[in-house]
Amino acid sequence: xxxxxxxxxxxxxxxxxxxxxxxxxxxxxxxxxxxxxxxxxxxxxxxxxxxxxxxxxxxxxxxxxxxxxxxxxxxxxxxxxxxxxxxxxxxxxxxxxxxxxxxxxxxxxxxxxxxxxxxxxxxxxxxxxxxxxxxxxxxxxxxxxxxxxxxxxxxxxxxxxxxxxxxxxxxxxxxxxxxxxxxxxxxxxxxxxxxxxxxxxxxxxxxxxxxxxxxxxxxxxxxxxxxxxxxxxxxxxxxxxxxxxxxxxxxxxxxxxxxxxxxxxxxxxxxxxxxxxxxxxxxxxxxxxxxxxxxxxxxxxxxxxxxxxxxxxxxxxxxxxxxxxxxxxxxxxxxxxxxxxxxxxxxxxxxxxxxxxxxxxxxxxxxxxxxxxxxxxxxxxxxxxxxxxxxxxxxxxxxxxxxxxxxxxxxxxxxxxxxxxxxxxxxxxxxxxxxxxxxxxxxxxxxxxxxxxxxxxxxxxxxxxxxxxxxxxxxxxxxxxxxxxxxxxxxxxxxxxxxxxxxxxxxxxxxxxxxxxxxxxxxxxxxxxxxxxxxxxxxxxxxxxxxxxxxxxxxxxxxxxxxxxxxxxxxxxxxxxxxxxxxxxxxxxxxxxxxxxxxxxxxxxxxxxxxxxxxxxxxxxxxxxxxxxxxxxxxxxxxxxxxxxxxxxxxxxxxxxxxxxxxxxxxxxxxxxxxxxxxxxxxxxxxxxxxxxxxxxxxxxxxxxxxxxxxxxxxxxxxxxxxxxxxxxxxxxxxxxxxxxxxxxxxxxxxxxxxxxxxxxxxxxxxxxxxxxxxxxxxxxxxxxxxxxxxxxxxxxxxxxxxxxxxxxxxxxxxxxxxxxxxxxxxxxxxxxxxxxxxxxxxxxxxxxxxxxxxxxxx
Numbered sequence: 001x002x003x004x005x006x007x008x009x010x011x012x013x014x015x016x017x018x019x020x021x022x023x024x025x026x027x028x029x030x031x032x033x034x035x036x037x038x039x040x041x042x043x044x045x046x047x048x049x050x051x052x053x054x055x056x057x058x059x060x061x062x063x064x065x066x067x068x069x070x071x072x073x074x075x076x077x078x079x080x081x082x083x084x085x086x087x088x089x090x091x092x093x094x095x096x097x098x099x100x101x102x103x104x105x106x107x108x109x110x111x112x113x114x115x116x117x118x119x120x121x122x123x124x125x126x127x128x129x130x131x132x133x134x135x136x137x138x139x140x141x142x143x144x145x146x147x148x149x150x151x152x153x154x155x156x157x158x159x160x161x162x163x164x165x166x167x168x169x170x171x172x173x174x175x176x177x178x179x180x181x182x183x184x185x186x187x188x189x190x191x192x193x194x195x196x197x198x199x200x201x202x203x204x205x206x207x208x209x210x211x212x213x214x215x216x217x218x219x220x221x222x223x224x225x226x227x228x229x230x231x232x233x234x235x236x237x238x239x240x241x242x243x244x245x246x247x248x249x250x251x252x253x254x255x256x257x258x259x260x261x262x263x264x265x266x267x268x269x270x271x272x273x274x275x276x277x278x279x280x281x282x283x284x285x286x287x288x289x290x291x292x293x294x295x296x297x298x299x300x301x302x303x304x305x306x307x308x309x310x311x312x313x314x315x316x317x318x319x320x321x322x323x324x325x326x327x328x329x330x331x332x333x334x335x336x337x338x339x340x341x342x343x344x345x346x347x348x349x350x351x352x353x354x355x356x357x358x359x360x361x362x363x364x365x366x367x368x369x370x371x372x373x374x375x376x377x378x379x380x381x382x383x384x385x386x387x388x389x390x391x392x393x394x395x396x397x398x399x400x401x402x403x404x405x406x407x408x409x410x411x412x413x414x415x416x417x418x419x420x421x422x423x424x425x426x427x428x429x430x431x432x433x434x435x436x437x438x439x440x441x442x443x444x445x446x447x448x449x450x451x452x453x454x455x456x457x458x459x460x461x462x463x464x465x466x467x468x469x470x471x472x473x474x475x476x477x478x479x480x481x482x483x484x485x486x487x488x489x490x491x492x493x494x495x496x497x498x499x500x501x502x503x504x505x506x507x508x509x510x511x512x513x514x515x516x517x518x519x520x521x522x523x524x525x526x527x528x529x530x531x532x533x534x535x536x537x538x539x540x541x542x543x544x545x546x547x548x549x550x551x552x553x554x555x556x557x558x559x560x561x562x563x564x565x566x567x568x569x570x571x572x573x574x575x576x577x578x579x580x581x582x583x584x585x586x587x588x589x590x591x592x593x594x595x596x597x598x599x600x601x602x603x604x605x606x607x608x609x610x611x612x613x614x615x616x617x618x619x620x621x622x623x624x625x626x627x628x629x630x631x632x633x634x635x636x637x638x639x640x641x642x643x644x645x646x647x648x649x650x651x652x653x654x655x656x657x658x659x660x661x662x663x664x665x666x667x668x669x670x671x672x673x674x675x676x677x678x679x680x681x682x683x684x685x686x687x688x689x690x691x692x693x694x695x696x697x698x699x700x701x702x703x704x705x706x707x708x709x710x711x712x713x714x715x716x717x718x719x720x721x722x723x724x725x726x727x728x729x730x731x732x733x734x735x736x737x738x739x740x741x742x743x744x745x746x747x748x749x750x751x752x753x754x755x756x757x758x759x760x761x762x763x764x765x766x767x768x769x770x771x772x773x774x775x776x777x778x779x780x781x782x783x784x785x786x787x788x789x790x791x792x793x794x795x796x797x798x799x800x801x802x803x804x805x806x807x808x809x810x811x812x813x814x815x816x817x818x819x820x821x822x823x824x825x826x827x828x829x830x831x832x833x834x835x836x837x838x839x840x841x842x843x844x845x846x847x848x849x850x851x852x853x854x855x856x857x858x859x
Contacts, residue, residue, distance in 0.1 A: 013343055014719070017046075027043075034190070041053060060241075065293065095446075122606065139465070140461070144398045151275070160179070161178070171323060195274070198271070205270045209275060211231070211246075214234075230264070230265060243281045248277075249265045253272070278303050278304055326375050335765060347719070351716045375424065382430045384415070385430075410685050413485055414689070414730075440456050484556040491567070496775075504571045532588060535557060542616070544603070547605060552620055552622050601661065603619070616686035631746055676713060687710040688733030710734045749776075785811070794843075802846075805845055811857075826853070828854050
C-alpha cells in the first residue's frame with residue numbers, strides 16, 4: 001500500500017484508483033485542477049486511460065459574432081441580420097444596452113418607476129412597472145467546452161499496486177505513481193502545459209496520445225500532425241470564434257518507435273515521454289467592442305516553440321518557483337498535526353466525527369486550497385475568476401445564460417476576498433483589467449443610455465463580451481451599485497500595495513467614473529431640498545420588493561464616495577466642481593444604517609424585515625464585511641439618515657451609535673441562520689459570508705458553525721473538495737472567513753490578532769502561528785501563540801509605509817491582566833527598545849518603512 005507523500009504539508013492525495021474513462025462527471029468528482037490563469041485542465045489520474053479535460057476561459061458563445069442572437073426571430077432566406085456589422089441596428093449586440101433611439105424611452109421608464117416608488121414606497125417585483133427595467137440578454141452566451149487530451153496505455157497492465165495520486169499545493173504539481181511488477185511509473189501533469197511520463201526502467205513507456213475537440217459537430221474541426229505536434233482547430237457554432245489546441249510529444253530513448261497520423265501519436269518502448277500542450281481562442285481583452293476573431297495559431301505556435309526549445313527540468317523549476325513565490329507568502333498553523341490519512345479517508349473521518357486532530361488539518365488545508373485555486377485561476381494577463389463554470393463546463397450549445405457568467409452581486413467579489421490579506425494581491429490584477437477594458441467603456445454607454453448620467457456602472461451579470469446592461473433574471477437583474485462594490489477591490493489594491501501610480505493611473509479613474517454616476521443619479525428622499533440622498537429604485541438582491549435606499553445600496557455608495565474623496569487627497573483633482581459635488585453628495589447620502597422595530601439592522605430604508613426570514617443574502621451587512629465603515633461610525637449619536645415620520649426612524653431622528661449598530665447587526669444575523677435553510681438553497685457563498693461576518697463581529701462560535709455547515713454541505717461529500725454545482729466562490733470565501741477568525745485588518749492602521757472570542761478548541765489546544773498576513777497599509781504581520789490562544793509574539797514588517805499602527809491582541813487584556821512592563825517593543829535583531837502607548841488590549845506604535853518590529857509579551 002502506497003504511503004503518504006513526503007516533503008509537502010499541503011496536498012490532496014489518494015490511494016483509491018480512478019477511472020477517467022467513465023466521463024467528465026467522474027473527473028469532476030475525483031480529478032485535480034491545474035491552471036495558469038487563462039488555461040485550465042482537469043486531470044483524472046487514471047492508470048490505463050488518462051483524460052485531461054481542457055478548458056480555456058474565453059471559450060464563450062454569444063457576443064458580436066453570433067449569426068443570430070438567441071430568441072430573435074429566425075432570419076429569412078438570404079437574411080444576414082444579427083451578424084457582426086450587418087443587419088438592422090436593432091439586432092446588433094450591445095452588451096445589454098438599448099439603441100440610442102430607445103434611450104429616452106428607457107430613461108422615462110426609470111423615472112416612472114421612481115415616481116411609483118415614491119408614491120407607494122414599496123413595489124412588488126412582479127409588477128409591470130418593474131418589469132420595464134429588465135433588459136436584453138440575447139447574445140449573452142455562456143462558457144462552452146473546449147476539448148480533451150487523451151493518453152492511453154497501448155497494453156493494459158495485468159496487475160497494478162502501490163497506486164497513489166497527489167496534488168501538491170505547495171508546488172502546483174500533480175503526480176500519479178503506481179507499480180507494475182518491479183516497475184514504477186510516474187506521471188507529472190504540471191505547469192498546466194506539461195505532462196511527464198517515466199518509469200523506473202528504460203524502454204517501458206508505451207502510450208497513445210490524441211487530441212479532440214468538443215465541437216466536431218460544427219463540421220469546422222481540423223486535425224493536424226506535424227513532426228509529432230498534434231493540432232486541433234474548431235469554430236464555435238454560436239459565433240464562429242476560433243479555438244485551437246496543440247500538443248507536442250517528445251520522447252527520450254534511442255530505441256523507441258513513434259507512429260503517427262493526424263489524430264494521434266503512438267510512442268513505443270521509450271524511456272520517458274513529455275507532452276507539451278497549449279490552447280487559446282480568437283478572443284482578446286483589447287478587442288472591445290467588436291471582438292474580431294484573431295487567429296491564435298501564431299501565438300500558440302510561438303508559445304509551444306519556446307516551451308519545447310528548453311528542457312523539461314528547467315520548465316519544471318520555473319513553474320515551481322513562480323508558484324511558490326505566491327503560495328509560500330502566507331502560512332497558517334492552527335496547531336494541526338501531520339496528516340497521514342488520504343484525503344478521502346480524512347473527509348470520511350471528519351464526517352463521522354472520528355477525525356480528532358486531523359480535523360484541524362482539514363480546516364487549514366481548506367484555506368491553503370482556496371489560495372491554490374486563486375493562483376491557478378487568476379494571473380496577470382488572464383480574465384478574472386468566475387468560478388461558476390470554468391472547470392466544470394461540458395456544454396457545447398452555448399445558450400444565453402447569465403448565471404454562468406460573472407455574477408457580480410456576490411460570487412465574483414467573494415472569489416477575491418482571500419487575495420490581498422494572504423499575499424496574493426497579484427491575482428487581483430485580472431479583475432482590475434476586466435473593469436478597465438470591458439466594464440468601463442460599455443458601462444459608460446449604459447450610464448448614458450439608461451440613466452442619462454455621466455460616469456459608468458454595470459448591472460449584476462456580465463461576460464467576456466462586456467455585458468453591462470440589465471438582464472431578464474428574476475429578482476437579481478437590477479443592482480446598479482455593482483460598480484461601487486468592484487471599485488472597493490481597486491481601492492484595496494492601492495491600500496495593500498501603497499502604489500501611488502496604480503492609484504493615479506488606474507484605481508482613481510475607476511472610482512471617479514463610478515462616483516460620478518452616483519453624483520448624477522442619487523435622489524432626495526421625501527424632502528426635495530433637505531432629504532437624504534438615496535438610490536432609487538433599489539433592490540435587495542433576490543429578496544423583497546422595489547423601494548428606495550436599501551441598506552446595501554446606501555452602504556456601497558457611501559463607501560465609494562468616501563474612498564474616492566480619500567483618493568483625491570492622495571492624487572489630487574483638478575476638476576474642482578467634481579470634488580465639490582462629491583463632497584456635497586457624501587455629506588447628504590444616507591449611510592444605510594437604521595435600526596428596526598425588533599432591534600435589527602434594517603435591510604431596507606423602511607422597517608420591513610421579518611424576524612423569522614432565512615433569506616441567504618446579507619447585503620445589508622456589507623458594511624460589516626467585506627466593507628468596514630460600520631466599525632468607524634461615531635460612538636455618540638449624530639444626525640441620521642434624515643428627518644421625518646418614516647417607518648424605522650430611530651428615536652429622535654438620530655443616527656444610532658456604533659455599539660447600537662453592532663448589536664443590531666448581530667440580532668439580524670442570528671435570525672438569518674447559517675445559510676442552510678431551504679429558502680437559502682445550496683449556495684455555499686451564503687454560509688461563507690455568514691462565517692466572515694460573524695468573524696468580523698468577533699463571535700468565533702457562530703463563525704465556526706457557519707464554517708462547519710459549509711464543510712458539511714459542500715466539502716465532505718466531494719472527494720476533491722470541490723462542489724461543481726456550487727462553484728468556487730463559497731470555498732474561496734470560507735477560506736477568507738477562517739483567516740478572518742484568526743487575524744484581521746479592518747482598515748489602514750489596524751490589525752487584530754486572536755480577538756475573536758470562542759474560537760474552536762481544536763485550533764487552540766496546541767498553540768499556533770500565522771506568517772505573512774498583510775494589513776491594509778501593506779505591513780506584513782506574523783504572530784505565534786501558545787496553548788489556549790495566548791499570544792507571545794507579534795512581528796510587524798513595515799514594508800511599504802511609515803505611520804501609526806494599532807495592534808490589538810485578544811489575550812493581552814488591560815493593565816490588570818497584562819501590565820505594560822510585560823510588553824516590550826523592539827527592532828528585530830536589535831537591542832533597541834521602541835516606544836509605544838497602550839490602550840487596553842491595543843499596542844499603539846509608530847513604524848518606519850523598511851523596519852521590522854517585534855512585540856514580546858511575557859507571562
